[in-house]
Amino acid sequence: MKINKMRRALLCSASGMALAVTATVSAAQDPDDGDGFLGLLVLGNNKRDVQTDTATPETVINAAEIQDRQAGSVAELIDSVPGVTLVNAGTPTGAGINIRGYGADGTYGSNQKVQIQLDGATMGSEELYRIGTQLYTDPALFREVSVIRGTVGSYEYGSGVIGGVVNLETIDAADLTEGEIGLSGRQTFEYYGNANTRVSSTILGWQPTENLEFLLNYTYREQGNYTDGDGNEVANTGYELPSYLVKGRYSFGDNANQSLTFSHSQTTSDEKDVPYDAFASIPFGNVDRYTETTTTSLQYAYNPLGNDLVDLTATLSYADQYIEQDEVGSTGSALLNADHRYETTKLTVKNTSLFNAFGAEHNLRAGGEIIRKERLDASSAPGGTDKRFALFAIDEIDFGNGFSLTPAMRYETQDIRSSSDGSYVTAGESFDNSELMGGISARYAFDSGFAVFGSVAYTAGLPILDDFDYATYATYMTQSEKAVTYELGASYDKVGVFSGDDTLRAKVNLWQTRLWDYTSGTDYASVDRVNTEGVEIEASYSHGSGAYVDMNANMSSGEWSYVDGTTADYTRMPANSLGLTVGKKFNDTLDLSWEAVLTKDIRSTPGYAVHNLRATYAIDTGFLKEAELRLGVENIFDKQYTPHLATRAASGRNIKLSLAAAF
Template sequence: MTANVSAAQDLAEDEGFLGFLVLGNNKRDVQTDTATPETVINAEEIQDRQAASVAELIDSVPGVTLVNAGTPTGAGINIRGFGADGTYGSNQKVQILLDGASMGSEELYRIGTQLYTDPSLFREVSVIRGTVGSFEYGSGIVGGVVKLETIDAADLTDGEIGLSGRQTFEHYGNGNTRVSSTILGWQPTEQLEFLLNYTYREQDNYKDGDGNEIGNTGYELPSYLVKGKYSFGEAADQSLTFSYSHTTSEEKDVPYDAFQALWFFGNVDRYIETTTSSLEYAYNPIGNDLIDLTATLSYADQYIEQEEVVNTNDELLNADHRYETTKLTVKNTSLFQTFGVGHSLRTGVEVIRKERLDADSAPGGTDKRFALFAIDEIDFGNGLSLTPALRYEIQDLKASSDGTYVTAGESFSNSEVMGGISARYAFENGFAIFGSLAYTTGMPILDDFDYATYETLMAQSEKAVTYELGASYDKVGLFSDDDQLKAKVNYWTTRLWDYTSGTNYQTIDRIETEGLEIEASYSHGSGAYVDMNANLSSGEWTYVDTSVADYERMPANSMGLTVGKNFNDTLDLSWEAVLTKDIGTTSGYAVHNVRATYAIETGFLKEAEVRLGIENLFDAQYTPHLATRAAAGRNVKLSLAAAF
């Protein structure tokens, strides 16, 4: 929406102003007020991007790349070179959280990231890159964290008593994708709210830029979300929030290998069911800065049922997988002063129980963890802030059944301390500089029972250290009274050793990676805006024989540029270019996308919008780096949304 910057400045100067106003028309806000490399995708951008999966939604974040896109089963998320690698869909180096529940992080052989939830369910998605901002979310996080927050009833009702809803229909030409999303929000009282969402998404095989049909890219993905919140206590300072989401996906006669769709392993009928639930208690008493407490009990259940099409009794093809993660997280934020220095101290305790069904290529067992963490944001009041963070975690792993090497009931225990510190200094002219140091350890996982050397692996944690250095600039009134420029540049370098999370672990001594990430946005009071992000990164393996080779899992060097204009909050037009360089055997490419959103004034609806997007406008033929199949050609996407 068009921002009145002058009025905002006047308001900010008024005594007693407590709010924070985000200025500009940009698709995405640059997080210039923190040393953490974080990108936030809000509800408006989620709708604007018309993404078919959560993975597709975040691939525009610098440092994030996908192992395939277009299907939930065959896609994986890679951040800064860690996470999905084409053999496994995910690992603990990238943590995915849905309303606080931990999703996936299993090294499931040749099946995707296990994140099948539809993008329509979310109000916000944030990506933390690297380790420094990860200590309250888990251990061994080298790539980053993807946090997903589901929509609230208040997002529809605006906190007012009554019933509100939103209906969205979408159609994508390439793949004949059909989407229907229905959301209802009801507030019977000011203290009670309910939300129901049902989304159905169906896609046929898509075609690449040369017009070739890419097999096994069709799918059905029905999802629903039920959510409720009850506020109580003095001035409604306490609340209980319950969230339950459920997604299924069914594929018939498809290759077991969901990444490369190769016939080598054989074909299967695959049914996937993902259930996530969480119950959160929050207490934030008015006038007491020492208590801002949340206790979240979450449960994530991923079930994959497979049956081979041709009966050969292959255990790999007939394997059923199930991953159940129960987690209790209790944390509190306290605001206080000591010797004139302000503190925002966040402390917490976490109890995790992960149980996995035994299957071929995925040994079963239980992984129990207990963790304590503390993050203190220290403000010295002169522009300088320091944020030390610490996490202590203990673990108990137990095999549930006899495997090729392990015996049922064998158990191993480990404990690790990890942490880091970031510093930021903000100058009065809008510039800020920052830096950080973070050390984390990836503790052994159940998959390590599958190796002959499991006794060694179960006592060895992966270790990684990351250094970051950067600067940001945030200026209102740069060229005129009603414009704003925000920019953030971040250099990082990571060294990982005691490597165990790969089939080639015995030959690897260490992995060293580095990169430069840039995010910038400019907006003008006339409605014009520019968004830009870029990633430059590289890495190398060092083998135990001291030889060195390129680390081929890094994202390609790339730049994204969006230029647009908002016309009186009625029409938003934008053009986006995504440019990448050659990397390894993957050729660089340039892809152009255009988007238009038109707000319809009906007089009886709260909101009505038509969105038109054309992705890969010039029908380019290309295969992104790390992908195992060609990307989709030109795709015309049409959406119609109405809210009441």
């Protein structure tokens, strides 16, 4: 489909969907029957809130939903967000995160177009050849995960962000102690029938005084090879994944207006005799692969009472990923025996100020970053250092009449240097680059609950160490990838729509991105630019009776433009999809829900409909803070399918059982 035809289709679809936001449930249609999959437009969600109060396309997954989804990896946790798709799932090593067609592409598990932040530390933006996203951290460690799609909300996190940002926030001791002095804890056991998966997660929170708290978490996850819908075992999908988190916080000063927070997490993976290619596409050979991911951060915060101009944080973070590989065999392959190490040290200082000026209220976040990346030289991964300095500012301006304006900017400089001789580069060669990037968003809210918004955002991806690996490195080490994204949308948020105790929230977002000076990917030499566009919809409806409905949808398309003047479909876009959840809570004791995930045919990948059931029962023990029994049945009809962009079949029916108790 040509991109101009897709543009018309998206505009028509978005108009129809915006009108349908005020409608009730229609009849669903299975994509397998060959007709359109968007016959169902419904509203609501009692598990995930739609972010209707911002122009930024953001989805927030809270602690309750993290537990409810029973995900095996962070990638699986966020694949229900519109615009997000996975290049494989089921294992941490072979999974990659793709947002709006950028990020994981089947050759590389990640790149800087999708930023991943864990407690302020930057992770997993290296173009590591065929070894997944490098995001091994267990979902049990987090209290909240947010996904920002596109560029407009990314300037305080990094440059070159086109797909989006994944923000991971680890749990706090106060989440368990609720601010009271004493010891609290939570123990969770899980078992998944498909692949014989066993999970144990132990969390202890101790608050010896009002101003001091400590947290310890240890999670062990073990999985065998899973079976697909046809009952065939999918090789090399088993793994062991032990993780731990240590965290402490000390508050001091007048009214405890200062604090120091220390966080340290580590996840290891030890795989034996597995394909080097984690995407299982090319038979390079097998390796024994040990991966150790460590993230450490120390944050100082100062927020004096009565001073709206100062809300300061200074975060020093360190992310270290070590990958040790040994070939199974004796060919002596440099690729299969390569060890990798990526170390990123970052200091971020940020202040938030609230003030009135020029007839408007301002919420100004401004700060700076010093970043040092160091990478070990290895086959397919040239080593070196990438030192950067950045300044950023985001000013949320509220004019008080429903109209708000948010300009944002980021200025970043770079000194990038090769550490060893490569195929083309010599040790010590260095390049200096700098870019100024920015954008602006506007939002107008009506008294009726409707709001309209729009934005334009420009970003530039500075050269990365991988670019030393090209014969044309002298050009590409001085050329930034550039992209501009336009967004336009509307939202609706109202209490008392059909009755006095119901709530409806909905958000429709159209976007268009143009990327040029393309230097990433194995096809860099022939590509002139990339054009992508789409529409994303999130809606939720909840009723006082406990009934709730959730819907999200994504339609998108893209086009390669080559240097010879020809064009072709951009093959990395996610499939058009629709997600629907219908559920009911009974007196805060029982939560039952049904979820359907429907996708449309895209190129050679057939569409599919997968159905999941979930139930949570709160057990009243009389002596525990809480106890919950969870039962999930995923792919209940044992559907055989392979998601678009994936290189292996998805899991068949999987029964998941969890028991959690808190004291």
